[in-house]
Amino acid sequence: MDFTFTEEQNILRQTVRKFVDQEIMPYIAQWDRDGKFDPNIMNRLAELGLMGVCIPEEYGGAGMDYNSLAIVCEELERGDTAFRTAVSVHTGLNSMTLLQWGNEEQKQKYLVPQAKGEKVGAFGLTEPAAGSDVASLQTTATKEGDHYILSGQKSWISLCDVADHFIVFAYTDKSKKHHGISAFIVERTWEGFSSKGVKGKLGIRAGNTGELFFDQVKVPAVNLLGKEGEGFKIAMSALDNGRFTVAAGAVGQIMACMEASVKYCHERETFGKPIGKHQLVQQMLANMEAGLQMSRLLVYRAGELKNQGKRNTRETSLAKWQACDFANKAADDAVQIHGAYGFSDEYPVERYLRNSKAPVIYEGTREIHTIVQAEYVLGYREDKPLNRMLPAWEQPKQSI
Ligand code: COS
Numbered sequence: 001m002d003f004t005f006t007e008e009q010n011i012l013r014q015t016v017r018k019f020v021d022q023e024i025m026p027y028i029a030q031w032d033r034d035g036k037f038d039p040n041i042m043n044r045l046a047e048l049g050l051m052g053v054c055i056p057e058e059y060g061g062a063g064m065d066y067n068s069l070a071i072v073c074e075e076l077e078r079g080d081t082a083f084r085t086a087v088s089v090h091t092g093l094n095s096m097t098l099l100q101w102g103n104e105e106q107k108q109k110y111l112v113p114q115a116k117g118e119k120v121g122a123f124g125l126t127e128p129a130a131g132s133d134v135a136s137l138q139t140t141a142t143k144e145g146d147h148y149i150l151s152g153q154k155s156w157i158s159l160c161d162v163a164d165h166f167i168v169f170a171y172t173d174k175s176k177k178h179h180g181i182s183a184f185i186v187e188r189t190w191e192g193f194s195s196k197g198v199k200g201k202l203g204i205r206a207g208n209t210g211e212l213f214f215d216q217v218k219v220p221a222v223n224l225l226g227k228e229g230e231g232f233k234i235a236m237s238a239l240d241n242g243r244f245t246v247a248a249g250a251v252g253q254i255m256a257c258m259e260a261s262v263k264y265c266h267e268r269e270t271f272g273k274p275i276g277k278h279q280l281v282q283q284m285l286a287n288m289e290a291g292l293q294m295s296r297l298l299v300y301r302a303g304e305l306k307n308q309g310k311r312n313t314r315e316t317s318l319a320k321w322q323a324c325d326f327a328n329k330a331a332d333d334a335v336q337i338h339g340a341y342g343f344s345d346e347y348p349v350e351r352y353l354r355n356s357k358a359p360v361i362y363e364g365t366r367e368i369h370t371i372v373q374a375e376y377v378l379g380y381r382e383d384k385p386l387n388r389m390l391p392a393w394e395q396p397k398q399s400i
Contacts, residue, residue: 003067003300012064013071019048020079028080028206032351035199037208039162041083046117050087055095059107060115067303070248077252078259081355082207084249088363089158090114092245094121094167097238101183101226110165110185122163123242124154124186124212125235131156132368134169134235135178139214141170143221148172150184150192150217156362160195160210164188167238168214169231181231185223192217203354240313243320243363244306247299250323253356254292257327257334260349261285264338275337284333291326298322311383314376321369324359331356 005013023044031038045051054069055061062068069091077084098111098121113119130137139152150170157166166186173180186193197210226234262285265276275281298319305312331353335342342349360366375381 001301001304003297003304005071008064009068009071012068013075015048016050016072016075017078019044020075020083024079024083029345029348029351031082031206032080033205033345035201035205037082037162037206042086042117042120042162045083045087049117051090051117051120052095052115053087053091055091055099055111055115059099060112061095065303066244066306067300069245070251070299070303073245073248074252074255077249078256080206080351081204081249081253081358084245084252085158085204085207088242088245088249089123090121090163092242093123093238094163094165096241097123097167097183097225097234098185100237101230101234102185105222106185106225114165119164120159120162121165121167122157122159123238124157124166124168125238126156127153128155132365134232135181137169137171137181139168139170140174141172141182141184141219143172146221148184148219148221148224150186150214150219152214154212154214156209157195157212158207158209160208160212161197162208166212167225167234168212169235172228172231176229178232179229181235182228183225183231183234184219185225186214186217186219190217190219202357203351204358205354236313239363240316241306243316244299244302244312246359246363247295247302247316247319247323250320250327250356250359251292251295251299253327253352253359254288254295254323254330257330257349257352258285258288258292260347260352261288261334261337264341264347268339281337284337288330288333291323291330295319295323295326311385313383314373314381317364317369317372320364321366321373324356325366328353328356328360 049062050072052061053064053072054066057063073084073087095111095114098107114121127137141148141150168184168186169181171180172182192215194213197208266274268275302312302315302319305315334349335353338347338349341347
């Protein structure tokens with residue numbers, strides 16, 4: 001595998017970095033303090049062509065490969081986890097799922113405007129009593145003629161108050177267990193739909209997260225994604241893409257921790273020398289570097305498998321688990337290196353530490369990924385080729 005970046009990928013990285021440095025860094029501490037998500041950021045991401053990075057050009061995207069999407073996620077999370085989360089949800093969980101499972105009519109109606117950034121997509125899987133245990137969800141969809149009646153509630157949904165379209169999972173036949181779950185495309189403006197952002201989160205305070213409510217929402221039958229009963233598979237394949245973006249973002253979080261720590265190591269002196277000269281501080285930076293490089297390799301390997309249209313559930317799970325754990329540790333060490341100043345929002349590292357916790361929980365907890373990896377090693381779990389991997393003509397191109 002060759003992980004050399006193309007010229008276009010280098011330009012992409014520089015473009016996102018400049019955007020983050022100029023339009024996020026100066027304001028993020030205040031947005032985070034205010035718990036405010038700035039919806040204009042979505043417009044700016046759209047203007048920069050970042051809302052459909054690896055969606056083929058024929059569906060309004062930039063037609064780049066998966067590792068280009070990883071670059072965008074790395075650079076956005078270097079600014080703040082909230083903005084990488086927005087891309088994870090809009091592109092990784094929603095648009096890529098429409099590309100993989102949607103029919104032509106659904107792609108034209110929902111994917112094209114999302115890839116162009118004219119509309120925002122989100123993903124409704126988690127419920128108050130169904131997180132890791134997806135099949136315990138309670139939302140139902142009952143067929144009545146040419147539509148379904150959707151009732152239930154979703155929680156911890158990123159972009160809940162911002163998105164125009166949601167992919168929502170519900171039971172169409174509870175007796176079939178996970179084979180009775182189906183996926184639907186739901187529009188915000190439909191009667192019976194409402195959303196409510198939550199406050200008081202530990203981190204990602206500059207992001208919009210909350211609940212979705214479906215009070216007998218009438219969903220046209222043509223908005224069923226895939227077939228009835230394919231919802232669990234659709235959710236899992238969506239998570240293969242979402243988790244990839246989370247892992248890539250974690251790389252960006254480690255970069256941010258490293259940058260802040262190196263800067264502080266050169267500025268701050270103790271016992272008559274810069275703190276970077278103390279071996280215990282060096283150990284923390286060396287661990288950060290190891291975590292950064294290992295996470296990157298795991299992410300790009302998963303990205304390359306995706307580029308080749310190969311099943312990558314195992315590799316993506318490993319990348320997500322390890323990169324998020326490394327990022328969480330890097331943020332903890334970054335605070336430690338800053339000493340008491342690290343405990344104050346005068347420096348960004350306390351925000352990194354708070355932000356680094358959610359990715360260890362969402363899109364598969366540390367514990368779920370640990371079990372999944374052990375099951376692969378023991379031979380209890382095996383990935384079969386998926387008959388809904390992208391056909392050759394839909395494969396994202398290798399470069400712009
Ligand atoms: N792509 C497509 N299909 C997949 C898949 C994937 N990545 N992973 C699993 N499937 C299919 C399997 O092939 C299987 O199909 P059949 O029943 O037809 O044989 C089915 O889905 C069930 O898969 P599996 O047996 O692996 O399911 P488990 O009950 O063992 O659950 C875990 C697996 C625990 C790994 C899963 O429930 C999980 O990932 N939970 C965490 C959910 C999560 O991340 N929630 C947070 C969401 S934040 S948006």
